[in-house]
Amino acid sequence: MCIAAFIWQAHPLYPFFLLQNRDEYHQRPTKPVAWWDSGEILGGRDELAGGTWLACSRTGRVAFLTNVLELHTLPEAKSRGDLPVLFLESTKSPMEFAEELVTEAHQYNGFNLIVADVSSKSMVYVSNRPKGEPITIQEVSPGIHVLSNAKLDSPWHKVIIFTLTSLLYDYVSAVDQAPFMKGL
DSSP: OOEEEEEESOSSSOSEEEEEEOOSOTTSOEEEEEEOTTSSEEEEEETTTSOOSEEEETTSEEEEEEEOOOSSOOTTOBOTTHHHHHHHHSOOOHHHHHHHHTTTGGGBSSEEEEEEETTTTEEEEEEOOSTTSOOEEEEOOSEEEEEOSSSTTOOTTHHHHHHHHHHHHHHHHHSOHHHHHHHO
């Protein structure tokens, strides 16, 4: 299960702090985190479809996604990994990008997508599930959030989520910022 825990606009030193684990499709070949050929995107890369699950730009834009667990998927669907790339290559605000995605979201298997512009303090959550319902577009409020294979802040595994988010905030609060930043 892919999972991301993040702090958004709720810490005095770090406007955005993310922990993400991608553990689906272990056999699928990927490139490690690096600057892409354009020199504008930093992230891992899916070697089959060319997309990514997490990347950022030099201008402070960030995008990451998780897959929604489903029994039946569309074999002809577009690659979900294209979504973060499309956002990072665009100049649209997170909300503008999300609103334009509405018209083609049905062409992808189930996804949860976060798109953000750290410099403008704008973060938006987008999901095309549950199937048959309108696409979800939601401005992400300041705070601690968890995104797994269900909706943002879904109550799946409540104890694990609570522990992970609490530990994340405690760690970021307690860490001496100089060695922490040097380690990044």
